Amino acid sequence: MSKLSETARASGENKKGIIKRSFKAAFPNTIPIFAGFCFLGLTYGIYMNVSGFSFIYPMIMSLTVFAGSMEFVAVGMLLGTFNPFQAFIMTLMINARHLFYGISMLDKYKGLGLKKIYLIFGMCDESFSINYTADIPDDADKGWFMFFVTALNQFYWFLGSTLGGIFGSLIKFSTEGLDFVMTAMFIVIFMEQWMKDKQHISAILGLGVSLVCLIIFGADNFIIPAMLAIVLLLSVLKKPLEKTKGGETA
Amino acid sequence: MxxxxxxxxxxxxxxxxxxxxxxxxxxxxxxxxxxxxxxxxxxxxxxxxxxxxxxxxLKGVNVLEGSHGVPEMIAIAVVIGLHLWKRQMLISIAGGTVVYMLLVQLVF
Known part of the structure; x- marks a missing residue:
């Protein structure tokens, strides 16, 4: 279904070997997510447990929604009065950043057959970041690599939130601060992208605009204004940015 | 509900x-x-x-109260420093996280 890499084809390897190598290449990239998602998932599962939900809830949410911050917000919604319209609008607003991921991935997900559907379904912040920036080795298959990154990340989240939902308040924390692993990962990914780019205008723009919007609109409302401002400024800067050609961005 | x-x-x-x-x-x-x-x-x-x-x-960090975002700033500096030095993703991420955990658990 997906194209095997040239090297793999030349060596006449079978499909199984390529899948295995793709897994081996993908796994190390997901280790920080393993730490982060097990911990955050556990926190989420415990939160649902102490809010009076069976572990079935976090389990199903981790398999279907698979968008961390949204799942936390959903707990409050499920405890409140029934308001499907509000749930719809709030979800769109909280998850609007996925639109940017999709636009960035239009090319990379091209021609991956059925895998593409799962890759889009499971495109959380972390899977997008890794799949966009990772240097996929020549002997691995791009489609399988991205598939394993996405599936492993979802598995970690599923594991954490289900265990948290089952054991709930029994778990004692000595892990304060472990959630910084996600921040650390985003910083590293930001730096990797910076080193690849020839122009740094969009990187600085993203950082600066988001910070300004966070200060003006506050933690709960800054994403949408930040996204609008980023697109607006990138549109204004289209001419100068396109001049710095030569594979400037990835 | x-x-x-x-x-x-x-x-x-x-x-x-x-x-x-x-x-x-x-x-x-x-x-x-x-x-x-x-x-x-x-x-x-x-x-x-x-x-x-x-x-x-980092949106949950409050620079006006508590530890004023100092542990975050130190840990971010560690991540950036490690990554510029070794450019090994896992080392930079693990190093920064361990420093952050030690800071919030023991120092701040």
């Missing part, structure tokens, strides 16, 4: 989330030529989005 209302609410959250993930691919299908402006966005957006994600992951 009744169990049915809960199921409907979750279904709506799933639907709206999937809408945000699938929409670009539905509007710009692989078979058709993607508009130039969208292609341009696809190239320049990621760097900006990673900046947005860094800020997003």
């Amino acid at each position: 009744t169990i049915n209302q809960r199921i409907i609410t979750i279904a709506i959250i799933v639907f709206a989330t999937m809408l945000t993930r699938f929409l670009p691919f539905l509007i710009f299908p692989a078979g058709k030529e993607t508009p130039r402006f969208v292609k341009y966005l696809g190239k320049v957006l990621p760097a900006a989005v990673f900046g947005l994600l860094v800020i997003y992951s």
